[in-house]
Amino acid sequence: MARLELLRVSKIIATSRVVLQDIDCTVNDGELISMVGPSGCGKSTLLRCVAGLEKISYGEIRIGNQRVNDLPPQQRNVAMVFQNHALYPHMTVYQNLAFGLRVRRVARTVADARVRRTAARLGLDALLERYPRELSGGQRQRTALGRAMLREPGVFLLDEPLSSLDIPLRAEMRRELSALHTSLGTTMVYVTHDQSEALSLGQRVVVLAEGQIQQIDTPDGIYKDPKNRFVAGFVGWPPMNFLNGVWLADSGLDTQFVDYGIRPERLTLQPGSSSDVFIAGTLERIESFGGEWQVEISRQGSRVIARVPPDSALRQGTELRLWFHREDLYTFDRASGRRLKDSR
Ligand SMILES: Nc1ncnc2c1ncn2[C@@H]1O[C@H](COP(=O)(O)OP(=O)(O)O)[C@@H](O)[C@H]1O
Ligand SMILES: [Mg+2]
Incomplete structure (x- = not known):
């Protein structure tokens, strides 16, 4: 050894x-x-x-x-x-x-x-x-x-x-x-x-x-x-979803181009608490894995995948909201890719 x-x-x-x-x-x-x-x-x-x-x-x-x-x-x-x-x-x-x-x-x-x-x-x-x-x-x-x-x-x-x-x-x-x-x-x-x-x-x-x-x-x-x-x-499968964003610093004056990230398993079909927020888009695809479904929505050209329990009420082509806790959102500087911790 x-x-x-x-x-x-x-x-x-x-x-x-x-x-x-x-x-x-x-x-x-x-x-x-x-x-x-x-x-x-x-x-x-x-x-x-x-x-x-x-x-x-x-x-x-x-x-x-x-x-x-x-x-x-x-x-x-x-x-x-x-x-x-x-x-x-x-x-x-x-x-x-x-x-x-x-x-x-x-x-x-x-x-x-x-x-x-x-x-x-x-x-x-x-x-x-x-x-x-x-x-x-x-x-x-x-x-x-x-x-x-x-x-x-x-x-x-x-x-x-x-x-x-x-x-x-x-x-x-x-x-x-x-x-x-x-x-x-x-x-x-x-x-x-x-x-x-x-x-x-x-x-x-x-x-x-x-x-x-x-x-x-x-x-x-x-x-x-x-x-x-x-x-x-x-790391993670399916991979983390990324969305373009602009982050406003506390002063409200400085802006920074960022990518927001949210893991597919942290998205839900219903809000888990009153402070939860959502991403909305058109439900493009439902893929069944038996005990779990993967659903994909498109929103202004970006795609977002969620891992959710099977739900027979879901209809392709309709509007779907995917909810998450704010603290599950990651923020990355777009230019360097570096994680910005303070924004969470
Ligand atoms: N002796 C060598 N001559 C030319 N290119 C090499 C040599 N060794 C490694 N490379 C190149 O270095 C890179 C890393 O290769 P490698 O270590 O096999 O990657 P991995 O195992 O992660 O797939 C590749 O682009 C490969 O083509
Ligand atoms: Mg190798």
Whole structure:
């Protein structure tokens, strides 16, 4: 187990393209942190830099209080599991798991005991003689994880390890990973482009965009207290609704162009209290999710989505009011995207 520190880590490629800019982040010993951001924002590059597969342009990476910038991957005390968890196709599960130990010349009986213990822990004991092509996606995933675990790293780096699995299996593997983290207590960095996965798995969440950290916070903090419009719009499903506005400062003299934001789940069909306010528009679309409906209204070219209980009185094409508490409204500076807290 080890602490991972990233200090102003930056990576510039092709003379001037900045892929990572001033990444400052500490992953505590034993912590599971998730890193999330849209495709192409630099997540894999960052993990590869930590693993030592790529060089950083400046900054410092420290693992367990040791500067590792110049250490080769095998001396960094990390294990990485990739998206396309490449197993050796001509080796059985057992051989895949044992491979790293053989390379390190661990005694055969010791290696055998460790492989079997890890396999049992991951529910692979009945599959040891199978080849990767004979495994399901989840079983392959577990084999790749087992291989990484057998390295007993100080830090686990997981790069979208579940993205090739179908949705029910992903949910199951996510729970398994979480349980595994609890029992191993190893420092883990879990990278994903899926915001719901990041929030459900991470003890803290790092939101990245265009090579820069937008926010580091608990899942609850990221959801309830986004620092800017990007984070607000990226986290939550359906995404936060945004409306143009002009904000008048208390003096009534200064004005500022802003975007107002309201989450779909904070909108209701009836006012919840006398101080509630509403947005009105034409009901354009009703989408049923069984126990919940999503309704969409249009208002002067903007669209607003609400998650509401099913209501058979709703009619497409009619005027609909969506109510909310004033304190659920977020305000962002339009130019910078920065959250304006005082306006709430
Ligand atoms: N070695 C490289 N050469 C050229 N472009 C790269 C290299 N590494 C990363 N990039 C670019 O950097 C950006 C970040 O990529 P990546 O880290 O794979 O993002 P993510 O994993 O978040 O989807 C992308 O635009 C990618 O094309
Ligand atoms: Mg990637």
